[in-house]
Amino acid sequence: MGRKALGEFEQAVLLAILRLGLSGAYGVPIRRDLSERLGRHVSVGAVYTALERLERKGFVSSWTGGATAERGGRAKRFYRIEAPGRRALDAAMVVTRSLLAGLPEGATA
Amino acid sequence: MSKPADRWGGATLSHPEETNIRSADIRSAHIRSTNIRASDIDFLIAGIRARIPDIDFDTPEIPIRTPHVFVPNIDFDTEPEFELLMKNGRPLGRARHAPTAARRDGRFRARQHQSKDSETIVEVKRHGRSVGLPELRMLLGLPPFAGPIDPAQVMIPEIGLRILPFIVPKKLRDAVTGDLTEDFRTFAARWGRSYALRWLWWELAGLCIRRFGPTAIGMGIAAWVRQKLGL
Secondary structure (H helix, E strand, C coil), X not given: CCCCCCCHHHHHHHHHHHHHCCCCCEHHHHHHHHXXXXXXXXXXXXXXXXXXXXXXXXXXXXXXXXXXXXXXXXXXXXXXXXXXHHHHHHHHHHHHHHHHCCCCCCCCC | CCCCCCCEEEEEEEECCCCCEEHHHCCEEECCCCCCCHXXXXXXXXXXXXXXXXXXXXXXXXXXXXXXXXXXXXXXXXXXXXXXXXXXXXXXXXXXXXXXXXXXXXXXXXEEEECCCCCEEEEEEEECCCCCCHHHHHHCCCCCCCCCCCHHHCCCCHHHHHHHHHHCCHHHHHHHHHHHHHHHHHHHHHHCHHHHHHHHHHHHHHHHHHHHCHHHHHHHHHHHHHHHHCC
16 A cells, blocks of 8 residues: 555545635544544544644645634634645545455445 | 622733823723623623713623732722732732622722733632632633623633643644634533543543653653652
8 A cells, every 4th residue: 555545534534624624624523523423432532633644645725714712712623625635535535445345245234 | 770790800901001090090991801701791891981981981892701810909899099019910909808708799990901002901800709710720720700601701711821831842732722722612511521521631631642652641640659658
């Protein structure tokens, strides 16, 4: 697997960012979305570690939003998926589909 | 207005001058930091007005509890015309601790300090019957007073905020702190403060392990134990 390949959790994070869109993709909703869809507790540390790694790879970019009272005056950091991130996600989907292809019907049930 | 029991709260009054502030000189106040319920703000304002009649208040915002540190205080009741000299943002001279009885009576106390923009800040606090050590309780994230708490005003424990700079990179510090605060409030409102606290400590432990690694933390604890035992 190449250095810029996506791990399972990274894929989930990228998909969560896509789902939430530009105005909603910051730490809290990303973590909640992942917890709901993965069906397990996802920690804040895990989310930010993945996001930092994705940002280092150039798959996502981030910017700081405004501070709000319900966050104790702390700003949100919003995330957006970039073109290399989309390409990596597409490649991961292709790999998943090719791995699933040819399996006998009901094998994954 | 009836006097509420078991409340502990404060407000921040600001004054543009730097030294020799008298209570009579204070003309404006901004409710910046409180840890009382919204319904008690009127009581707090009325209490300050009784001592500083001409004072103007900004429109009170949603009260946000911020950490308070008790330093030498002035009792408005015993020193209505208080005078306090300031040097390098520290109070000098006539600062004194209010007697415990005054705290229990729910009197106002004040302290001064200097903000970043050279504005003298006078913090006024009204103490209800305190439960144990309010400062320690706040540091540990426990309610500073007995009685019901509005979950919307629950704040992340101060000690958590103090730990975060050591375990979160500077770039992400604001975002992580904000996220923890937002989730902490949500959980406290939904499932209670004790659940929110357990969740918070779990998250902080996770962040700590991610930052330093379990081996490094284990070695640090082992070194500390060895040092304590003199091995």
